Amino acid sequence: MGAIDVADVALAYGDLRAVDGVSFTVAEGEFFGILGPNGAGKTTTLEVIEGLRKPDSGTVSVLGQAPWPRNAGLLPRIGVQLQSSAFFDALTAREQIHTFAAMYGVAAKRGDEWIERVGLTDKASVRADKLSGGQAQRLAIACALVHDPEIVFLDEPTAALDPQARRNLWDLLSGLNDSGRTVVLTTHYMDEAEVLCDRVAIMDKGKILKLDTPAALIRGLDAPVRISIKAGQLLAPQASELPGVDHVAEDPDGLVLTTRRPAEVLSRLGADNLLDGLQVKAATLEDVFLDVTGREYRA
Numbered sequence: 490m491g492a493i494d495v496a497d498v499a500l501a502y503g504d505l506r507a508v509d510g511v512s513f514t515v516a517e518g519e520f521f522g523i524l525g526p527n528g529a530g531k532t533t534t535l536e537v538i539e540g541l542r543k544p545d546s547g548t549v550s551v552l553g554q555a556p557w558p559r560n561a562g563l564l565p566r567i568g569v570q571l572q573s574s575a576f577f578d579a580l581t582a583r584e585q586i587h588t589f590a591a592m593y594g595v596a597a598k599r600g601d602e603w604i605e606r607v608g609l610t611d612k613a614s615v616r617a618d619k620l621s622g623g624q625a626q627r628l629a630i631a632c633a634l635v636h637d638p639e640i641v642f643l644d645e646p647t648a649a650l651d652p653q654a655r656r657n658l659w660d661l662l663s664g665l666n667d668s669g670r671t672v673v674l675t676t677h678y679m680d681e682a683e684v685l686c687d688r689v690a691i692m693d694k695g696k697i698l699k700l701d702t703p704a705a706l707i708r709g710l711d712a713p714v715r716i717s718i719k720a721g722q723l724l725a726p727q728a729s730e731l732p733g734v735d736h737v738a739e740d741p742d743g744l745v746l747t748t749r750r751p752a753e754v755l756s757r758l759g760a761d762n763l764l765d766g767l768q769v770k771a772a773t774l775e776d777v778f779l780d781v782t783g784r785e786y787r788a
């Protein structure tokens with residue numbers, strides 16, 4: 490039995506099958522990601538697991554218990570990151586987390602510790618509605634964790650943040666399961682899922698299309714590696730002749746060689762002294778999405 494077991498869950502809004510026969514298990518201590526574009530059904534899946542919605546069919550078990558009908562016994566054991574719009578705007582960051590601490594019956598000191606851990610100590614006296622997007626997300630994460638839940642659910646924790654703020658938040662997120670806590674995160678960012686998650690379920694149109702570690706998803710793809718060489722080092726016809734090269738494209742910066750045998754190509758380029766300024770780009774989860782859906786990923 491996992492920390493979470495989801496078996497053949499379906500939920501429709503009218504004619505729309507938002508979740509359409511979804512099954513997966515999340516192991517205890519795992520950092521599990523549900524990745525998919527807008528409207529894929531990620532939030533609805535999460536809400537069913539959290540016990541906020543009743544599925545039309547299928548079963549869910551969280552820490553060995555059914556979350557629906559509302560299971561008050563589970564509430565202290567799970568943490569749900571609320572959208573920052575759910576804050577009490579007139580309260581400061583510290584008052585906000587103290588309120589959450591009081592609701593869960595834990596000492597206010599624990600709230601202060603979380604404020605520090607998420608890097609908001611110098612913003613503790615700022616009203617929640619005056620925090621930046623990234624700071625508000627940090628506060629929301631701290632509030633979800635103040636009672637030290639065994640499982641924490643994070644629904645798009647970095648949505649609407651600029652790239653730098655997103656990356657800053659990754660450091661915080663990546664440490665959240667260090668103490669054996671289970672983390673379930675939804676995201677529409679491929680790179681985020683790849684960096685943070687032990688395993689990723691790729692979801693689209695209510696279904697899970699693939700589920701594995703990011704590395705295994707990419708390896709299973711047999712996608713080519715792209716090697717860029719600086720302009721002026723090698724001519725395209727010569728590059729095409731190199732053993733292992735499948736395709737050569739020219740761009741203003743030089744050549745891009747596509748290969749499924751990168752070791753062979755790289756050792757040959759090394760022997761010819763052509764490694765200077767070379768860049769290697771492996772396949773990403775973006776290529777996996779393209780492979781399973783037949784269309785480009787648009788978050």
Ligand SMILES: Nc1ncnc2c1ncn2[C@@H]1O[C@H](COP(=O)(O)OP(=O)(O)OP(=O)(O)O)[C@@H](O)[C@H]1O
Nearest residue numbers: 502505507525526527528529530531532533534677
């Ligand atoms: N309360 C609702 N009533 C009707 N349709 C809904 C409702 N909530 C979601 N939907 C629809 O169900 C589908 C799945 O939505 P859901 O929010 O679960 O997807 P998502 O993957 O979380 O997307 P996003 O990243 O945009 O939040 C979407 O087409 C959405 O428009």
